[in-house]
Amino acid sequence: MNKILGLIPTLVLMITTLSSNGFAEDIPNSTALPLAKVVSNIYSQGYSGINKIEYDDGVYKAIVINKDGQEQYLYIDPTTAVVPVPKQSAKEINMSQAIAAISQDRCKVITSVEYYNGAYKVECLDSNNYQVEVLVDAVSSKISQISYDD
Template identity: 30%
Template structure:
C-alpha cells in the first residue's frame, strides 16, 4: 500500500510540474523583451534610452519626458538655445523632425 501511495505521489508531483511549465511558457512569451515588442512595419524603432541619447547628442538638456505619440516620439526638453521645447523625433533614425517652443508657464 505504501509503495502505491509513493507512486501516486510521484506521478502527481510530475504532472503538477508539467502543468506549471505549460502555464509558465505562455506567461514568459507575454513578457518578451521590450526591443522585440517595439517593432513597427518599417523596422525596429529606437527605444527610449536611444532617443534620450540622440537628444543629448543634438545638444538638448533637461529632458523630462519622452513618449510615443501618433507614430513618432515626442520629448519635452531644453533646446541648445536654452528654450523649453516639445520635440518630435523620427522613431527609426532618431532625427528631430519638428519642434514647438513651450510657454514658460507650462
C-alpha cells in the first residue's frame, strides 16, 4: 500500500510534464511573427474572411473564406507569415447551361435538375416517353453518363 502511495507523486509529475510539453507546441516561439501580422497578410492576399486562426504544432492554421465564398484551410509559416495565394477554382457552368448541353433529341421534357458533387443530374422524358437520367459535368459541360429507367 505504501508503494502505491509513493508512486502517486511520480505519476502526477509525469502527467504534468507530458501535458505541459503538448501545450508548449501551441504557444508561438520567439521567432514567430505576431498573429495580427498573419491576419493582415491573409486579408492582403484577397481572402474575404477568416473563420478561425490558431497556432498549433509549430504553424499558424487558418480556416478562411476564399474569393469564391468557399472555406479553405491554410498552413502558414510562423517565421515568414507568408500566406498562400488563393487557389483559382475551375469555372463551373450554371443550371441553364447544363440543360442547354443536352440535345432536345435526347430529352423532350425535362422533369428535374439537381446539382450534386460536381455534376448536374438531369431527369427527363425522351421522344418515346422513356425516363432518362443524364449527368452533365459542371466544369466541362460534357455528358458523362446516360441511363434509361425501365
